[in-house]
Each structure stands twice: as C-alpha cells, then as structure tokens.
Amino acid sequence: ILQPDQPPELTGDSPDLFSKFDDLIAMRQGLLDTGIEDPFNLVMEKVLSPTRAICNGRETILLGTYNYMGMTFDPDVIEAGKQALADFGAGTTGSRVLNGTYQGHRECEDALREFYAMDHAMVFSTGYQANLGIISTIAGKGDYVILDIDSHASIWDGCAMGNAEVVPFKHNDVEALEKRLKRIPAGAGKLVVLEGVYSMLGDVAPLKEMVRICKENGAMVLVDEAHSMGFIGEHGRGVCEDQGIIDDVDFIIGTFSKSVGTVGGFCVSNHPKFEIMRLVCRPYVFTASLPPSVVATAATSIRKLMHGSNKRAHLWENSRNLHAGLRELGFTLGTPEAQSAIIAVIMPDLEKGATMWEALLKEGLYVNLARPPATPANMTLLRCSLCAEHSEQEVATILTMFERAGKAVGII
Numbered sequence: 001i002l003q004p005d006q007p008p009e010l011t012g013d014s015p016d017l018f019s020k021f022d023d024l025i026a027m028r029q030g031l032l033d034t035g036i037e038d039p040f041n042l043v044m045e046k047v048l049s050p051t052r053a054i055c056n057g058r059e060t061i062l063l064g065t066y067n068y069m070g071m072t073f074d075p076d077v078i079e080a081g082k083q084a085l086a087d088f089g090a091g092t093t094g095s096r097v098l099n100g101t102y103q104g105h106r107e108c109e110d111a112l113r114e115f116y117a118m119d120h121a122m123v124f125s126t127g128y129q130a131n132l133g134i135i136s137t138i139a140g141k142g143d144y145v146i147l148d149i150d151s152h153a154s155i156w157d158g159c160a161m162g163n164a165e166v167v168p169f170k171h172n173d174v175e176a177l178e179k180r181l182k183r184i185p186a187g188a189g190k191l192v193v194l195e196g197v198y199s200m201l202g203d204v205a206p207l208k209e210m211v212r213i214c215k216e217n218g219a220m221v222l223v224d225e226a227h228s229m230g231f232i233g234e235h236g237r238g239v240c241e242d243q244g245i246i247d248d249v250d251f252i253i254g255t256f257s258k259s260v261g262t263v264g265g266f267c268v269s270n271h272p273k274f275e276i277m278r279l280v281c282r283p284y285v286f287t288a289s290l291p292p293s294v295v296a297t298a299a300t301s302i303r304k305l306m307h308g309s310n311k312r313a314h315l316w317e318n319s320r321n322l323h324a325g326l327r328e329l330g331f332t333l334g335t336p337e338a339q340s341a342i343i344a345v346i347m348p349d350l351e352k353g354a355t356m357w358e359a360l361l362k363e364g365l366y367v368n369l370a371r372p373p374a375t376p377a378n379m380t381l382l383r384c385s386l387c388a389e390h391s392e393q394e395v396a397t398i399l400t401m402f403e404r405a406g407k408a409v410g411i412i
C-alpha cells in the first residue's frame with residue numbers, strides 16, 4: 001500500500017507526470033513552513049453581504065472580490081433567481097443548441113443587447129469560455145492574433161486553441177501595437193485583442209488610439225471588458241463607451257462573475273454574420289448551458305445596472321479615497337491615480353506579501369494576494385477591489401487596518 005506522500009512506482013523510464021510541478025510544490029511548502037496561513041485556501045464560512053463575510057470564525061471586510069456593483073445580494077436579483085429555480089428547475093442538462101435554450105437565456109441575451117445597444121449577444125457558461133470560444137473560432141490557422149502581453153489567461157488559451165499565429169506587444173504600448181500590425185503579411189486575417197481594465201494593476205488601456213490604429217491597418221478588434229462592465233462609462237458599458245469608440249469595436253467580451261454578481265460570460269457584436277457563431281463555436285456548443293436561476297439573476301442584474309449611475313459615482317469615490325489614503329500612508333501602488341475599482345498594492349516579495357496578507361486578515365480585512373505567473377513583471381501584489389456597497393466609513397476603517405498591518409510587517 002502506497003503512503004500518501006510516496007509517488008507511484010513507474011515502469012521503465014517514464015517520468016512521473018507530476019514532476020513538472022516540483023518547483024511549485026517546493027515553493028508552496030517553503031511558504032507554509034514559515035507558519036503562515038495558506039493564502040490560496042481561505043474559506044468563506046458565511047457571507048453576510050457583498051462587503052462582509054465570516055472567515056476563520058471572524059467577521060471580515062471583503063476587499064478582494066469582483067463584486068464591484070454589489071449585486072450579489074440585490075433583493076430583485078435574488079427573487080428572480082428563486083422564481084426561476086421554482087419555475088424551471090435546477091439545471092438545463094443540455095447544450096444551448098439542443099435542449100439547453102430556455103426562455104431565460106433569450107431574455108438574458110435581450111438584456112445584453114439592450115445594455116450595449118448592439119445587434120447580437122451570445123451567452124456562454126463562463127467568461128473564460130467566451131474568450132476561449134470567440135477567439136479560437138474567429139482566428140484559426142494562418143490568421144494572426146495581436147494581443148497585449150499582459151492579457152488574461154483565457155485570451156492566451158483562445159489563441160492556442162484556434163492555432164492562430166500569436167503576436168504579443170508591450171503592455172498598453174500604442175507604438176508597439178502599430179509596429180506589430182505593420183509587420184503582419186499582407187492579406188492575412190488579423191484580430192487585435194485588448195482589455196478595457198487590466199485586472200492585476202487596475203490600469204486602463206488607451207483604447208481610443210489603439211482602435212484607430214487597428215482600423216487603419218484593417219484589423220478586427222475584440223475588447224474584454226470583464227473589469228469595466230457595469231462601472232466605467234456613462235451607462236456602465238465599459239472603457240469602450242468611456243473613450244467613445246464602442247461603435248468601432250467588432251466584439252466585446254464580458255462576464256457575469258464580476259459586476260453582474262453571478263456566473264457566466266458573453267460576447268456582443270454588430271457583425272452581420274455573428275449568429276453563425278452559435279453553430280461553429282465549440283466552447284458554446286459542447287457544454288451545458290447556464291442554469292435557469294443563473295440567467296434569471298444575470299438578466300435582472302444587467303437591467304438594474306443600466307440605471308446604476310448613483311452606485312457608479314459612489315464606487316468612484318471609494319476607489320479614489322482608498323488610492324489617496326494608501327498613497328499617503330506610504331504604500332507603493334500599481335497606478336499613479338485610481339483608474340478603476342482595482343487598487344494594487346505592490347509588495348517587495350512573495351514572503352512579505354503573504355505576511356502582510358495574513359496580518360490584514362487578522363485585522364479583519366480580506367484582499368487578494370496575487371503572484372506570478374498571474375502578475376506582470378514577477379510582481380507580488382495585494383490587490384484591493386472596491387465595491388459600490390462599501391461605505392465611506394468602511395473605506396476609512398480599511399485604511400487604519402492597512403496602517404497597523406503595514407507598520408507591524410515593516411512595509412511602511
């Protein structure tokens with residue numbers, strides 16, 4: 001009988017396929033051996049509201065969720081989910097192209113078309129699958145995908161799945177994008193993939209200049225607005241709306257797992273042939289559709305976000321107050337000013353980052369610890385994401401927690 005920590009015996013020269021993870025296993029063990037709490041294994045024992053949960057038996061302020069607009073506990077959203085659960089059951093047990101399209105999926109796509117004022121909307125089971133599906137389906141072998149080097153994993157995976165030629169360019173660098181575009185062979189299919197807000201540092205892309213260059217060079221443009229939908233732009237449509245270029249982009253990708261407050265992903269487009277995607281996009285076809293309760297909560301939330309300007313204004317205040325307060329305390333931040341609802345605090349290394357993370361948790365504050373490979377330039381970050389439901393008082397309390405923890409750990 002094998003001991004749990006004993007690798008299985010292998011015949012011949014075959015390596016243990018897990019040996020490629022040895023460095024990571026050793027690094028993780030090294031961190032845990034210092035006696036620190038595992039930052040990647042925290043349990044929310046009870047969730048009290050969009051901004052409060054019980055963690056380790058203690059009430060904790062949540063500053064590391066993607067619940068930007070606080071929709072998870074909206075009474076109308078919860079009621080819509082309960083009603084759909086009662087009327088349509090727990091799940092669809094099928095693909096959108098077979099038995100998995102219910103009235104609710106249609107209503108959710110109607111809500112998205114209205115939210116973005118676009119002709120077509122397609123709902124996926126996650127945002128990850130939306131990027132995977134759209135990118136891999138429109139950019140195939142022989143086509144080129146030109147993408148920001150700091151793009152989300154789902155974008156890279158979409159490129160790999162479609163087998164397109166991948167041409168990365170320096171983060172948010174307009175000239176680098178133009179240079180790369182000009183080098184693509186004449187006549188080749190070109191898709192440029194950008195994000196509105198980059199999730200690690202919370203910085204915004206110069207979409208206006210970038211989209212102009214894409215059009216001048218005959219490239220189609222896809223923008224992932226995962227972290228800007230619901231918050232940025234007059235109607236919350238994202239950075240494309242804010243920079244006045246929403247009608248110039250070919251595809252917008254988004255998710256229900258952030259401002260919308262549930263789970264799911266989508267693509268909206270005005271392309272006249274867009275509907276064919278429903279038949280050819282494998283991550284749409286070969287998976288079960290979202291449960292009726294999920295699409296009902298999403299549709300209700302999206303419709304409410306259309307009228308969320310007061311919440312958007314309060315979220316901007318929270319973000320600016322936290323950014324200014326942290327800077328005054330002496331922390332190093334990812335952006336010179338608040339550009340989104342994400343404020344990234346840069347840590348000197350992983351060990352200090354994990355110690356600070358734990359000190360904050362003991363204060364009663366949860367933030368995200370982010371480390372390579374998810375982060376750019378090998379940075380360790382304490383990523384703070386604000387919610388429209390954080391009160392002004394809560395932001396002040398958060399700052400005192402950062403001050404005490406930062407002094408105790410010796411970061412400020």
Ligand code: PMP
Binds near residue numbers: 154255265
């Ligand atoms: N795009 C970006 C930029 C993201 O940050 C994420 C998730 N963090 C996704 C896509 C995937 O979204 P989902 O959680 O719906 O899979």
